[in-house]
Each structure stands twice: as structure tokens, then as C-alpha cells.
Amino acid sequence: MPKLHWEDFETGTVGVYGPRLVTREEIVAFAAEFDPQPMHLDEAAASATLLGGLAASGWHSCCLLMRIIADGFINESHSMGAPGVDEVRWLKPLRPGTRVRVRATVLDKRASNSRPELGFVRGLFEMLDEQGEVLTTLESSLMVKRRPPEARP
């Protein structure tokens, strides 16, 4: 299948990607490497914190979300990276043994004024658990290559 260009993204489109089982081992391994706070490393220490038990680092949720959408559609697209993230909200803890999915909604899109070879696609990315509860939301613009001028609709 040919890779998607900016022109192929449509506002309002919803895709669901995953699932991915998040194990205790990977939560602890990520925390040990990047966010070694007791609430992400150890059940007893975590139960004494506001998280009320072992939960993944919020950064781990972001990184897992990135991986799921990379496998889901970004690597099927002419991705040129992202200029940033408008907002991340960590609404509920990501617990060991949760099977997560990511729901991606295209909020809007616009051509770049300064760089005619690319356009921006702004998306809402929601990490969901098995019950459909939203654990983390992330709003971000992706940069996607445009079709060559002669191939544009």
C-alpha cells in the first residue's frame, strides 16, 4: 500500500490502534531507566503516594502511545516528525496488566505557509483501557509530506 500524504488525512477521521498489554516488568524497567520514583518502581512505596499503587510513569504512557501510533499509522505515512505537543493530561493511572488501545481523531489540518512541501495534521490521541476509560489524552500536530504539486487534487 502506498504511504499516506498530507492530502490523504481527513478531519473527523477516527482510528483505533493496539491493543498492547502493559506488563509490570516493563513499567518498572521504564521507570528504572527514565523516571526512578518509588511510585513507579515498588508497590509498597507506591501505595503511600497519591497514585495509590504501582502505576506507569506518565512519560511511559506518552512513549507507549507514540509506539502504538507509530506502528498504527505514522510509519504508513510520509511523517516528518512533530513540532511539539499542545497538551498531555494524565487522567487515570496506568496499572500493570492493562491492555491499552489508542484512539486517534483528526481534529483539523492545514498546509504550511513557510514550507510548501509539508502540511500539519492536528490529532487528539486518547489512551484507553479495556473498559474504554480514558487514561491519558494527548493533542499534537504531526508534520506530513504533501504530494508533489502535479499530483495534488
Place this chain on the structure above:
Amino acid sequence: MRYFEDIAVGERFTVGRHTFKADEIKSFAARFDPQPFHLDEGAAQASHFGALCASGWHTAVMWMRLMVAQRKREVEAARACGEPVAAIGPAVGLRELKWLRPVYVDDTIDYAYEVIERRPSVSRPDVGLLTVRSTGVNQRGEAVISFVSTTFIERRPS
């Protein structure tokens, strides 16, 4: 170790620095952001980035790692003096995360943050919310990352 009440808006803190090596850039990308320009020198050279560069998430999580290391040193110093230690975390979210420039192989990023807002929690009288703007600057003095994050911090017991 400072409580919510002891921290003033406008205070600025250094966090630490990290040099991004090719191996760790690729290892991080293979796990979390497997796009060709983060994984392979040849593919990166052919891309608009022009050379292998770190995932933006990698640049962000190194800030977290350095923050935790710095806090550990502060906690140990406070305990050595017999001072109480205020609990910090978890964070509730972040906004305005900007990846301003690519982080290339062997770039060294210096991280710092500034307190921009402080407010009591409405629902929990024992904690407050601290909002900080964090930045990362490379060895040429160019900003590469900036974001605003909000975290719970313990209030001084009355």
C-alpha cells in the same frame, strides 16, 4: 526540603545535562518511536533532518531522569541535616511541549526550569499544584525543547 509554601514564582533551577549518543538514540527509538530518521544514519541523512537525531520523547524523558537524580541528591542532603522532606508528584499533565530543534548525535543538552505558577489544590488541602516551564539548550546555546508541566507538591503541615 521545600514545601509548596516555600517556593516562589520566578525561581529558576538547573537540572543537569546529558550527551545523546548514537546507540542510545537508536535504542530508545527502536522501543518507542521507530521512525527511520531516529533509527538509521542512512535513512536520516536522506530525510529532512539530514542526520540521525533523537526522538523528541527521548529528549523529554532525559529531563525527567535528571530531575529525579537531582531530587534524590536534595532529599539526601535534607535528611543528613534532619530536615523534613516534602512529597512531590505525580504530575497531572503538561502543555506547550515544543521540539524547537533536532537533537543530533553527541549533542549535549543542559536542562533547567522556572516556576511560573503556584496554587492550592481545591480538592486536597494537604497538597498544592506547582507549574514550571522547563527548557533544554544545546552546546551551541540553541533551545531544543520547552514545555510547561504541573505537579502536586506537599503543603507545609500546619
